[in-house]
Amino acid sequence: MSTIFDIAREAGVSITTVSRALNGYSDVSEITRRRVVEIAQSLNYYPSAAARNLQGRRTDTVAFAPLLREHMESEQFFKEFLGLLTLSAFRHDLSLLATVADTPSHTDKIYRELAGSGRVDGIILADIKPQDERIDLLGSLDLPFVAFGRTADYADLKYPLVDVDNAAGTRAVVDYLAGKGHSRLAYLSGPFNTSYSLHRYSGFRESLRQHNLPIDDRLVIADLQEPSDTTGAVARLLSLGENEHESKSLRPTAIVAANDHLAWQVIQELQRHGISVGSHPTGNNIAVTGYDDLPFAGYVQPPLTTVRQPIATISDILLDLLVMIIKHETESKKKVTLPAKAIRREPNEQVGMEKRANTGRAEQYVRWIGPMQALVAPELVIRASA
Amino acid sequence: MSTIFDIAREAGVSITTVSRALNGYSDVSEITRRRVVEIAQSLNYYPSAAARNLQGRRTDTVAFAPLLREHMESEQFFKEFLGLLTLSAFRHDLSLLATVADTPSHTDKIYRELAGSGRVDGIILADIKPQDERIDLLGSLDLPFVAFGRTADYADLKYPLVDVDNAAGTRAVVDYLAGKGHSRLAYLSGPFNTSYSLHRYSGFRESLRQHNLPIDDRLVIADLQEPSDTTGAVARLLSLGENEHESKSLRPTAIVAANDHLAWQVIQELQRHGISVGSHPTGNNIAVTGYDDLPFAGYVQPPLTTVRQPIATISDILLDLLVMIIKHETESKKKVTLPAKAIRREPNEQVGMEKRANTGRAEQYVRWIGPMQALVAPELVIRASA
DNA sequence: TCCCCAATCCAAAACATTTTGGTAGATTGA
DNA sequence: TCAATCTACCAAAATGTTTTGGATTGGGGA
Numbered sequence: 043m044s045t046i047f048d049i050a051r052e053a054g055v056s057i058t059t060v061s062r063a064l065n066g067y068s069d070v071s072e073i074t075r076r077r078v079v080e081i082a083q084s085l086n087y088y089p090s091a092a093a094r095n096l097q098g099r100r101t102d103t104v105a106f107a108p109l110l111r112e113h114m115e116s117e118q119f120f121k122e123f124l125g126l127l128t129l130s131a132f133r134h135d136l137s138l139l140a141t142v143a144d145t146p147s148h149t150d151k152i153y154r155e156l157a158g159s160g161r162v163d164g165i166i167l168a169d170i171k172p173q174d175e176r177i178d179l180l181g182s183l184d185l186p187f188v189a190f191g192r193t194a195d196y197a198d199l200k201y202p203l204v205d206v207d208n209a210a211g212t213r214a215v216v217d218y219l220a221g222k223g224h225s226r227l228a229y230l231s232g233p234f235n236t237s238y239s240l241h242r243y244s245g246f247r248e249s250l251r252q253h254n255l256p257i258d259d260r261l262v263i264a265d266l267q268e269p270s271d272t273t274g275a276v277a278r279l280l281s282l283g284e285n286e287h288e289s290k291s292l293r294p295t296a297i298v299a300a301n302d303h304l305a306w307q308v309i310q311e312l313q314r315h316g317i318s319v320g321s322h323p324t325g326n327n328i329a330v331t332g333y334d335d336l337p338f339a340g341y342v343q344p345p346l347t348t349v350r351q352p353i354a355t356i357s358d359i360l361l362d363l364l365v366m367i368i369k370h371e372t373e374s375k376k377k378v379t380l381p382a383k384a385i386r387r388e389p390n391e392q393v394g395m396e397k398r399a400n401t402g403r404a405e406q407y408v409r410w411i412g413p414m415q416a417l418v419a420p421e422l423v424i425r426a427s428a
Numbered sequence: 429m430s431t432i433f434d435i436a437r438e439a440g441v442s443i444t445t446v447s448r449a450l451n452g453y454s455d456v457s458e459i460t461r462r463r464v465v466e467i468a469q470s471l472n473y474y475p476s477a478a479a480r481n482l483q484g485r486r487t488d489t490v491a492f493a494p495l496l497r498e499h500m501e502s503e504q505f506f507k508e509f510l511g512l513l514t515l516s517a518f519r520h521d522l523s524l525l526a527t528v529a530d531t532p533s534h535t536d537k538i539y540r541e542l543a544g545s546g547r548v549d550g551i552i553l554a555d556i557k558p559q560d561e562r563i564d565l566l567g568s569l570d571l572p573f574v575a576f577g578r579t580a581d582y583a584d585l586k587y588p589l590v591d592v593d594n595a596a597g598t599r600a601v602v603d604y605l606a607g608k609g610h611s612r613l614a615y616l617s618g619p620f621n622t623s624y625s626l627h628r629y630s631g632f633r634e635s636l637r638q639h640n641l642p643i644d645d646r647l648v649i650a651d652l653q654e655p656s657d658t659t660g661a662v663a664r665l666l667s668l669g670e671n672e673h674e675s676k677s678l679r680p681t682a683i684v685a686a687n688d689h690l691a692w693q694v695i696q697e698l699q700r701h702g703i704s705v706g707s708h709p710t711g712n713n714i715a716v717t718g719y720d721d722l723p724f725a726g727y728v729q730p731p732l733t734t735v736r737q738p739i740a741t742i743s744d745i746l747l748d749l750l751v752m753i754i755k756h757e758t759e760s761k762k763k764v765t766l767p768a769k770a771i772r773r774e775p776n777e778q779v780g781m782e783k784r785a786n787t788g789r790a791e792q793y794v795r796w797i798g799p800m801q802a803l804v805a806p807e808l809v810i811r812a813s814a
Numbered sequence: 815t816c817c818c819c820a821a822t823c824c825a826a827a828a829c830a831t832t833t834t835g836g837t838a839g840a841t842t843g844a
Numbered sequence: 845t846c847a848a849t850c851t852a853c854c855a856a857a858a859t860g861t862t863t864t865g866g867a868t869t870g871g872g873g874a
Contacts, residue, residue, distance in 0.1 A: 043543075043544050045859090045860055045861085046860065046861065046862095047860075055823075055824085056823070056824045056825075057824090057825095057860090057861080057862095058823070058824050058825080058826095058862085058863090059822085059823060059824070061861070061862060061863090062822095062823085062862090065862085068821090069820095069821065069822060069823075070821095070822070070823075071821080071822065071823090074822080074823085086540065086544070087544070088540055088541050088543075088544025088545050089544075089545065089860080089861065090482065090544070090545055090546055090859085090860050090861065091481075091545035091546055091547040092478050092479075092481035092482035092545070092546050092547075092859080092860075092861085093478075093482050093829090093859075093860035093861035093862085094860080094861050094862070095477075095478035095481075095829095095861085096476065096478035096479050096482050096828090096829045096830065096831085096859090096860080096861070096862095097828075097829055097860085097861050097862045097863080098828090098829070098861095098862075098863090099861085099862070103525070110518070114515060115511075115512060115515060115740055116723070118723060120511060121507045121508055121510070121511030121512075122507055124507070124510060124511050124514060125501075125506060125507030125510050125511065126501060126507075128510060128526040128527075128528065129500060129501060129528065131526075131527075132496070132527065132528035137525055137526065137527045138525070138526045138527075139489070139523055139524070139525050139526075140514040140517075140523065140524045140525075140526055141514075141517075141518065141523045141524075142514065142515060142518035154472065154474055155474045155477075157429070157474075158429050158472075158473070158474030158475075158476070159474055159475065159476055159477030159478070160476055160477060160478050161477045161478075306727065337502065337504060337724065338723065338724040338727050341692065341724050341727050341728045341729075342727045342728070342729070343728075343729035354501055431829090431830055431831085432830065432831065432832095433830075441853075441854085442853070442854045442855075443830085443831080443832095443854090444832085444833085444853075444854055444855080444856095445852085445853060445854070447831070447832060447833090448832090448853090451832085454851095455850095455851070455852060455853075456851095456852070456853075457851080457852060457853090460852080460853085475830080475831070476829080476830050476831070478829080478830075478831090479829070479830030479831040479832085479859090480830080480831050480832070481831090481859095482829085482830080482831070482832095482858095482859050482860065482861085483830080483831050483832045483833080483858080483859055484831095484832075484833090484858090484859070485831085485832075
């Protein structure tokens with residue numbers, strides 16, 4: 043590979059001039075610049091990323107390093123997010139460096155490495171927890187970052203983030219179900235270790251309260267991890283009301299799942315029990331809703347009523363924000379909250395290939411940039427028994 | 429950030445010793461090493477990736493830079509592949525640098541940059557075309573790479589690759605359909621610009637021939653790009669036999685789609701026309717098959733009979749191969765061809781969440797490593813009229 | 815004539831590491 | 845005891861770029 047030195051020798055100028063010619067400085071004559079560019083091209087010259095990088099320049103790369111989870115290969119959301127992040131990065135003339143962290147302590151190590159080694163200009167955080175050490179860590183490391191989600195210190199969030207109003211999302215599906223006449227709603231969730239899962243659950247409780255529906259702790263099952271957990275949870279819900287001294291009406295008529303993947307598992311389980319899945323509260327019929335609106339949500343039968351996470355928009359805004367911070371174009375505390383929208387799908391609806399592409403830039407969302415409000419009162423967030 | 433110099437000063441040794449202590453060289457005493465390690469830790473030292481890199485070391489990063497396509501955001505295969513590549517890279521202690529190329533000439537530029545700038549140790553190529561300039565380019569750039577797919581010079585492939593027997597895959601679904609009694613099969617495909625799409629099509633033709641079924645060019649429609657193309661194609665297939673002087677039996681009883689996405693579009697179109705989708709060749713009933721076995725294939729109704737691409741395995745092997753080449757552990761021409769397997773799903777079948785995880789390493793596939801045979805005779809590959 | 819300015823250019827420093835080619839001192843072998 | 849070998853360390857070179865802080869011109873104004 044040829045170096046800047048070779049170009050300089052060939053062109054009969056100093057390496058300084060080559061560097062400045064190639065990087066568009068004004069103090070090099072047009073004629074010299076042209077010669078240099080030509081020679082650089084003919085010698086197939088590409089500046090060493092390592093050397094410029096060492097010198098302190100941009101890397102034009104941002105990192106995404108989620109924590110490894112079990113069965114991550116089948117997590118649709120992860121793949122969706124990563125893919126759209128890559129495309130958003132491209133639109134911002136950036137590359138995406140994707141890594142995975144083994145354990146929380148490995149996460150720590152990776153972030154320190156990323157910061158210390160100068161491989162990236164910034165980093166994207168997801169799966170934010172109510173108390174998330176990564177925020178402080180990155181702050182102290184002086185590495186620009188932007189979060190998808192928020193910590194629990196709602197009053198005074200000191201870092202840039204994008205979030206979806208998760209509580210409102212669940213409220214929307216509960217509203218939908220309540221509107222259909224459902225009054226016994228169950229809630230199924232994975233572990234309550236991320237903020238968004240807590241927000242979704244608190245939205246569920248809020249909405250029940252608003253509709254004057256009772257909150258029955260027997261209908262809330264969290265911490266579902268393995269597929270077998272879902273099997274057990276559904277069985278437990280169905281067994282309610284089977285004891286002779288219990289009222290038959292104990293059984294839920296609708297199940298609100300905290301994400302689409304879970305919803306799909308629940309539907310499978312219900313069908314295995316010979317229970318049809320539909321939106322109206324009748325005897326042998328249970329409604330199921332999801333959250334995320336992953337591409338498959340419209341494909342399944344019955345099509346899933348769910349809440350849309352506008353992942354493409356989210357990743358675009360994340361990168362907009364990150365780029366602004368890297369370029370010091372903004373004070374680094376800007377926040378964006380996107381509204382949640384319920385996608386209502388009826389059982390025998392004809393569902394077409396929906397257009398999900400979204401190339402909108404953050405500008406159009408600026409109206410949401412502003413001070414953050416707590417979307418959920420912390421005391422609402424209790425741990426549901428598993 | 430602290431540098432190696434700070435550690436050296438603190439420990440009272442030279443930077444050479446620090447470097448060698450930290451990198452496990454033998455000529456540093458255990459006691460010194462321990463001191464150095466301890467101080468490095470206490471100073472939160474992480475070596476600068478740029479500096480080591482400049483010095484000629486590994487970057488522990490591989491790149492994946494597919495060509496930008498329209499509607500790429502909704503391409504499930506892309507996201508699936510990218511996600512699984514990331515996880516495979518992680519298992520090999522590598523990071524994945526994901527970029528997108530605008531145009532073919534931009535691809536060229538990106539690869540040259542990647543090679544010249546030393547940002548990555550190797551690169552992963554996908555969507556190989558029969559004549560693919562990238563192969564020669566990367567060869568001349570001296571950047572290790574491995575391909576998913578192959579060029580048309582079957583006799584003497586000079587680069588490492590992983591491929592799936594695409595022709596056999598389509599043969600398998602045609603066998604399935606023929607076994608059900610179908611005799612008029614249509615073939616729908618996207619553009620024939622990649623090797624795999626040609627192989628799939630040639631498998632279709634081979635199989636028809638083997639079953640002594642006629643090949644009717646009116647039933648082959650390629651170059652489908654926009655969703656509206658599919659609408660038109662299905663309409664055209666359905667209109668066959670509508671003219672009074674044509675036999676009613678001209679209409680296909682089964683449609684073989686070149687990928688799952690297309691199959692799903694076809695199913696939607698058929699349902700729009702009020703035609704039920706099922707596996708048996710009857711009057712108002714058309715069978716549809718796909719290719720890829722993307723996660724949603726089992727979710728749709730009716731569940732899709734398709735051909736499995738073992739993407740997780742593929743990406744694992746790609747990285748195994750690439751790592752071997754980077755480490756010079758192998759002559760750089762190893763090839764792996766994986767068999768294709770049809771996934772037969774019946775219309776009202778109960779489809780569970782299937783386990784797709786595959787963490788198998790290439791070792792177990794070594795039996796497929798060997799000389800390559802042409803999977804399809806080039807003359808078979810004709811361009812279907814659109 | 816002298817000085818100054820703008821337009822071009824450049825040498826050297828800085829970036830943080832690894833590798834090369836040693837040296838000094840201790841230990842071993844004959 | 846002397847030479848050879850080992851052990852533990854180090855100075856300096858090499859890596860390729862950008863930036864800093866000038867240096868060199870040629871021409872215009874006083």
